Amino acid sequence: MIGYWQRDVMNNGDRLDNKIKPVADAQSPLLQEVHAYWRAKCGDRAMPARADLDPIDIPALLPNLIxxxxxxxxxxxRVRLVGTWIVNQFGRDYTGRYLDEIDFGEAQDEIVREYSAAAAAARPVCSDHRYRNLGGQIYDIERLILxxxxxxxxxxxxxxxxxxxERSASPPRQF
Structure with missing residues (x-):
């Protein structure tokens, strides 16, 4: 694993576990844009088909998609495709791997559960996360599953x- 999902207390004393929230509360313009695109492709259905989506319509989003x-x-x-930005952030391409076989560290069960819940409920799921790469860089991640x-x-x-x-670099540990 190149980095890990952060669940413990951060350097400024706050805590951010996987936090599910309403899609309407998404702060990211990327998430808002892809959600609007998805809704437009739904038409009168509960959800669109993969064939309804055209990468030409959303080129700026492709690096951030899975x-x-x-x-x-x-x-x-099973992971079919991982965008280049995500591959760069995690340090590897998980294409072809089953989600339950990928090492997400201590957040493994939560991540699999969140993706599985979106599939079972057939509804969008929006959430916030914190991720720390092995270089110590901390990122807040906002995720939308459609x-x-x-x-x-x-x-x-x-x-x-x-x-x-990007949030901040981790301070050196003091013993």
Whole structure:
């Protein structure tokens, strides 16, 4: 693992675990843009199909996107595509890997649970996270998970956008 999801007390004494929030509370313009695009593609359906999305419509978002297949009948989640910005932030490309096999450190269960909940509920999930890379750089991450469906009922794929905001470098540990 190149970095890790931060769940413990940060250098300024605050704490930020995975925090689910209403999509309307998303602060990131990237998340707001992809959510508006997704809603427009829904039409009169609960969620659009992957075929409804055209990368030409959203070129600025592509580096921050992840596509995850929901494998029937188990609902297991397999990474189909990871944007270049996300690969650079995490230091590796998880394309082709199952989400439950990726080392997210102590946040492993929470991350898998959040993605699985979006697939099971067939609704968008928005959340805040904190991530620290191995170089000590801390990022606040705002994440939006959007369901896609080929048949209009069962979620077949998840479209995720992550927006990283640099927070601060970790101070050296004092013993």
């Amino acid at each position: 596509l995850i297949d929901v494998i029937p009948p188990s609902g297991r989640l 369901p896609l469906s080929e048949d209009g009922e069962r979620v077949s794929m998840l479209l995720i956008v992550l927006d990283f905001t």
